[in-house]
Amino acid sequence: MNEELSGWKLVVGDVFRAPTNPELLCIMVADGLRILGMAVETIFFAALGFMSPASRGALLTGMLFFYMFSGLLAGYFAVWLLKTLTCGDYTGCHSTGAIPFSTFLVLLSLWFCISVPLTLVGGYVGSKAPYLEYPIRTNQIPREIPSQRFPSWLLVLGAGTLPFGTLFIELFFIMSSIWLGRVYYVFGFLFVVLILLVVVCAEVSLVFTYIHLCVEDWRWWWKSFFASGSVALYIFLYSINYLIFDLKSLSGLVSAVLYLGYSLFMVMAIMLATGAVGFLSSFLFVHRLFSSVKID
Numbered sequence: 001m002n003e004e005l006s007g008w009k010l011v012v013g014d015v016f017r018a019p020t021n022p023e024l025l026c027i028m029v030a031d032g033l034r035i036l037g038m039a040v041e042t043i044f045f046a047a048l049g050f051m052s053p054a055s056r057g058a059l060l061t062g063m064l065f066f067y068m069f070s071g072l073l074a075g076y077f078a079v080w081l082l083k084t085l086t087c088g089d090y091t092g093c094h095s096t097g098a099i100p101f102s103t104f105l106v107l108l109s110l111w112f113c114i115s116v117p118l119t120l121v122g123g124y125v126g127s128k129a130p131y132l133e134y135p136i137r138t139n140q141i142p143r144e145i146p147s148q149r150f151p152s153w154l155l156v157l158g159a160g161t162l163p164f165g166t167l168f169i170e171l172f173f174i175m176s177s178i179w180l181g182r183v184y185y186v187f188g189f190l191f192v193v194l195i196l197l198v199v200v201c202a203e204v205s206l207v208f209t210y211i212h213l214c215v216e217d218w219r220w221w222w223k224s225f226f227a228s229g230s231v232a233l234y235i236f237l238y239s240i241n242y243l244i245f246d247l248k249s250l251s252g253l254v255s256a257v258l259y260l261g262y263s264l265f266m267v268m269a270i271m272l273a274t275g276a277v278g279f280l281s282s283f284l285f286v287h288r289l290f291s292s293v294k295i296d
Contacts, residue, residue, distance in 0.1 A: 011217075013138060014138065014139060014143045019085065023082060025222065026078045026081045029225070029275070030078035032273045033276045038070060043190055044191055047191050071122065075118065076129070077126065080131060084132045145217050145218070146215065159204050159205070160233055163228060166193065167196075175239070176246075202280075204227060209227070228279075229278060239260070
């Protein structure tokens with residue numbers, strides 16, 4: 001039977017070995033799903049006409065509303081995923097931007113009175129839920145990983161080019177709406193682009209994970225996250241390009257630093273959302289793959 005083992009079957013005893021820093025990974029995936037859910041719901045309702053494209057306040061309010069109330073699912077998923085990764089052996093506070101002090105107090109109250117309690121409730125329910133059991137037992141001694149032809153980080157960076165190709169045209173109109181005050185109307189098309197982005201991120205991460213398993217590299221957890229999440233790097237590079245060639249009205253070092261700072265926050269949110277999609281698609285693929293194959 002051992003003669004039949006080749007490629008990904010050789011890592012059968014290590015493929016479900018817990019990743020490094022599983023708590024951080026679970027929080028990033030859960031928050032990424034939270035951001036993705038907020039984006040899908042906001043764009044969907046905007047496409048249906050419930051939010052006026054000319055009213056940025058309505059869009060911002062809708063985003064905050066969806067983000068806060070999705071804390072219940074984020075807390076549940078973070079704790080449930082942590083139990084799964086550690087074989088059964090927790091998400092709270094995140095960040096904001098520069099806003100008026102009165103609005104900040106309102107948001108702070110909503111955060112601690114709604115979002116944090118919902119997150120804690122979700123985490124408590126997730127701790128009581130049964131975790132997903134692995135189909136194969138993990139070996140006590142980790143398998144040695146053969147030397148690879150190309151560095152893993154190089155493949156991770158290259159994987160982000162395909163998801164970026166699905167949205168780079170739409171990025172110009174989104175950036176113009178944010179920084180030049182132009183009204184963005186085509187939310188229906190943006191919703192389709194978002195769905196395509198999710199599909200491409202899932203496929204890229206899935207293929208990337210399978211390739212690594214075939215070369216006997218069982219450390220796929222974080223790599224699957226950053227394989228699709230690396231699209232954020234190309235979006236940030238596009239933001240720099242937009243600053244140089246399109247934001248000619250923006251003058252001064254301070255304005256440029258503020259622009260790059262906000263762009264960095266934006267791409268971090270995109271990295272979490274796309275990384276969560278890639279990780280979950282790879283996790284379900286690996287679980288399904290090794291569940292369907294009987295290896296003695």
